[in-house]
Amino acid sequence: MTAKISFRGVGKTFPGRGRGPGTVALDGIDLDIPAGEFTVVVGPSGCGKSTLLDLLGGLERPTSGEILLDGRPVRGPGPDRGTVFQQYALLPWRTARGNVEFGLEAIGVPRRQRAERAREYLALVGLSDFEDRHPHELSGGMRQRVAIARSLAYDPDVLLMDEPFAALDAQTRESLQDELLRIWRRTGKTVVFITHGIDEAVRLGQRVAVLTSRPGRVKEVVPIDLGEVSPDEDPRSRPEFAHHRHRIWSLLRDEVTRAQQQERERTAA
Numbered sequence: 001m002t003a004k005i006s007f008r009g010v011g012k013t014f015p016g017r018g019r020g021p022g023t024v025a026l027d028g029i030d031l032d033i034p035a036g037e038f039t040v041v042v043g044p045s046g047c048g049k050s051t052l053l054d055l056l057g058g059l060e061r062p063t064s065g066e067i068l069l070d071g072r073p074v075r076g077p078g079p080d081r082g083t084v085f086q087q088y089a090l091l092p093w094r095t096a097r098g099n100v101e102f103g104l105e106a107i108g109v110p111r112r113q114r115a116e117r118a119r120e121y122l123a124l125v126g127l128s129d130f131e132d133r134h135p136h137e138l139s140g141g142m143r144q145r146v147a148i149a150r151s152l153a154y155d156p157d158v159l160l161m162d163e164p165f166a167a168l169d170a171q172t173r174e175s176l177q178d179e180l181l182r183i184w185r186r187t188g189k190t191v192v193f194i195t196h197g198i199d200e201a202v203r204l205g206q207r208v209a210v211l212t213s214r215p216g217r218v219k220e221v222v223p224i225d226l227g228e229v230s231p232d233e234d235p236r237s238r239p240e241f242a243h244h245r246h247r248i249w250s251l252l253r254d255e256v257t258r259a260q261q262q263e264r265e266r267t268a269a
């Protein structure tokens, strides 16, 4: 079976200033992601996580290797991929509904359908009562829900999420994680989610790809199985959760130390 997304020997080097050496952000990334999987990517700061997502989103081109989406090389952005960033990037002069409709205008969905679809997706993220509010009238968590609704409304196959909950308080983050899982189960999207949070990775991922410090390579892909979780149980308190958490923490620890060492050498140079 072909993977939905396939990174094949993907490298990315950013040119240096003047004659200076470039920055090798990613090197030899090999990763296959099946359709419908929730994949989380973790790694030390600056290891190239956002770069990896930008390449998949078609915002950047790889220096080496290729990324295949449904077996075809990614050559640019497209409506088959929706992105949610850490910052909400909502239009302040538009209501929640207007923001969701905005993405649909861009792909030429007729007006009446736009309104209908925007309502449907705002309901999916639990914001039916807030569709006429402007971003400044919404909490951080609600704004991020609007951003998620906007990305889902044009029905991309793949949802790319770059630390979407990082700016939220712990409680809002946890409830949005639960909500995202519910939405993912309902919609069957393929999700690639970047985070710094180990707990977040274990809570959300079916697999967690741990990257090395820069240049980022895939150090290990950890399958997550939290066992049978009953509806009134907090999965975060299960022994399986602690086990996976510790595994990923151990893999990251060495890489973070290496990244800090690199940073010290760079500032000393």
Ligand SMILES: Nc1ncnc2c1ncn2[C@@H]1O[C@H](COP(=O)(O)OP(=O)(O)OP(=O)(O)O)[C@@H](O)[C@H]1O
Binding pocket: 014, 015, 023, 024, 025, 043, 044, 045, 046, 047, 048, 049, 050, 051, 052, 214
């Ligand atoms: N447009 C660019 N031009 C030059 N260098 C870049 C560019 N974008 C990223 N880099 C460099 O590439 C490396 C990887 O950056 P990237 O933002 O992908 O890492 P990250 O893992 O997402 O970091 P963080 O966890 O801190 O958000 C960094 O050293 C960064 O400075």
